[in-house]
Amino acid sequence: MSLAEPVLLAEPRLSVLAARDVPVRSVGTLGPVGTSSEQAARHVWHGFAGSGDPVVRLFDTYEDAGDALRAGDVSHVVVASAYAAVSAFYMDTRLALAGAFIRDTPLYGIARRRGAEVPAAPRIATHPAPLPLVAQLLPDRFTGHETVKVTSTSAAAIAVRDGVVDLALTTQPSAAAYDLEFISRTRTIRMLWSVFTAAPA
Template sequence: MFPEMYSDPQARYSIWMERNPQPLGFLTSLCEHGRVRISTRGPDGTSSAAAARHIGSSADGDPPLLLRDSYEDAAEDVAAHRADCLVVANAYAGINRFYISKKLVLATAFPFMTPPYGVAIRRDAKRPENTFKLATHPAPRHLINDWFTVQQLSNLVVIEASSTSTAAKMVDAGEVCACITTEPARRKHKLAFITQTVRIPILWSVFVSTNHKIFLWST
């Protein structure tokens, strides 16, 4: 069973939104001066991509989305004005380099429920019983303690992946037997969940360039 903290994240998310109805209101100002370009870590199917699309839906139209190999690469898009916004999960261990930066400044933050996470295997594969490899991004790795018994954990070999989407790709390619991944990545690679899924409320930060025109408009 999952801990109490996962029991009703949607309720906590709804309460936050009631108290902060327009955390992304600054996007409206950006839209008045052209399309908003958003950069974040990819590939498609990650929680970061879903969060970026979420704030994109708050803008007018369908803003261009740049999906990079890392948040650092996405930050360079903003610094070089190839993108207007950088979206980063506050759970990211290296987020301090964006808060403490001469090139970037925090514009806003918002909560966003991740897509469902679960353990997935290929649809034509049997549920693993003996020793098997499982790919996962480091962030949700601790969830395996809730999905597997002590005996199953003793048969588990964890392989680190750069993203939940990459983990799903590794299963699809036959490199590993299972993975912790998101619902969008599961669908993309035609996998099947073999555990219950969980959605996690995460705070996301949005950064813009220190000399971005949004600050000039307010002066």
């Protein structure tokens, strides 16, 4: 196999570097309920802990999750490698990379409040990382759009539920949690996820 050929996993698995040395008590990541990160954190729990109900703590930002890890409030944090500021986690000497894995996200799509009318040029809430999907998924009938950046895919869904914007680029779990319906086709994203623990003292 040449170095240029991608390596795809038949089943998503954790590539563990040092995580076995840190017992899993809880996994922190980006919330609220319904984010791709929440699903990835549950995968981390099952991959490292192996059994029991997942103990996943959701935070407003990845940085808040990192603060909880530094404070000892969670034992692991999972961060999407597509997150623009993930480098801060790699550079922080108080944190240690414990593992990485490839896992598809839940389905993404553009959603509205159930049965709501949507203008021809809607305002669309999205997390910055999956922003390119807006152009890919927005149906052709729309004449234009304005994007509004929010902190997570679930925050985008909440903004639609609360009437702040017309549409959200969000995940299937978030759409279900906040009673939205998709008006576009849906797709997953093949994502690399990084798992961090506190660095050894």
